[in-house]
Amino acid sequence: MSTVICYLSKRGTTEYCAKRLADLIDDSVEIVDVRKNPVGPDWSACDTVILGVPIYGGDIEREFKQFVRENWRYIMAKRLALFICGMLEKKSEAEIKTAYPEQLLRRAFLTENFGGRVYQDKLGFFERIAFRMVTKIKEDYSNLSEEKIAAFAERVNAARSAAAEGSGDGAGSKADSGDEAANKPKTSEKEIL
Numbered sequence: 001m002s003t004v005i006c007y008l009s010k011r012g013t014t015e016y017c018a019k020r021l022a023d024l025i026d027d028s029v030e031i032v033d034v035r036k037n038p039v040g041p042d043w044s045a046c047d048t049v050i051l052g053v054p055i056y057g058g059d060i061e062r063e064f065k066q067f068v069r070e071n072w073r074y075i076m077a078k079r080l081a082l083f084i085c086g087m088l089e090k091k092s093e094a095e096i097k098t099a100y101p102e103q104l105l106r107r108a109f110l111t112e113n114f115g116g117r118v119y120q121d122k123l124g125f126f127e128r129i130a131f132r133m134v135t136k137i138k139e140d141y142s143n144l145s146e147e148k149i150a151a152f153a154e155r156v157n158a159a160r161s162a163a164a165e166g167s168g169d170g171a172g173s174k175a176d177s178g179d180e181a182a183n184k185p186k187t188s189e190k191e192i193l
């Protein structure tokens with residue numbers, strides 16, 4: 001069994017995080033850009049799913065929501081970890097809740113905001129204005145945390161090893177996120193959305 005990281009990225013930061021995680025996770029990892037592959041991976045081949053999405057204007061892109069909706073039953077059946085890329089650290093908790101439906105959050109054994117980065121010359125005129133309004137930042141800026149990415153990967157590795165040794169997902173698992181559920185879809189998206 002392998003790990004799949006499904007992400008959306010507008011300007012490369014979330015993609016960078018997905019690739020860093022893939023380097024740090026001790027497993028064969030498939031990376032899926034949901035804009036290029038909205039159908040998703042071969043879900044039967046993986047037991048661990050990581051989702052990652054950036055925050056813009058307090059929300060996430062419609063395509064990502066659609067990807068999650070359309071693949072709900074598969075995602076809910078796997079060992080699940082979720083991240084966002086957002087610069088507003090104080091809003092991390094609220095933005096994670098905005099990015100992911102409540103049931104996905106309950107299902108996940110791990111959630112994190114890795115921070116974000118912006119290069120002003122990559123922004124269009126209106127986006128530059130919107131960015132300044134939201135963040136009050138006028139320069140290039142990064143608060144992306146390599147430490148958080150590494151710690152996240154470590155917990156994914158720990159969960160996989162614990163499951164391999166037969167002791168659940170080993171990472172503060174929640175009631176219905178045990179390994180026995182990893183490949184058995186229980187809930188259809190129609191029941192949820």
Ligand SMILES: Cc1cc2nc3c(=O)[nH]c(=O)nc-3n(C[C@H](O)[C@H](O)[C@H](O)COP(=O)(O)O)c2cc1C
Nearest residue numbers: 009010011012013014054057058086087088116117
């Ligand atoms: C126009 C604009 C609006 C943004 N709004 C938010 C926001 O509401 N909350 C937040 O935490 N970060 C916000 N950010 C920061 C982005 O989440 C950050 O740059 C992230 O790294 C982008 O990821 P990406 O490169 O994968 O698209 C905003 C950035 C821009 C350019």
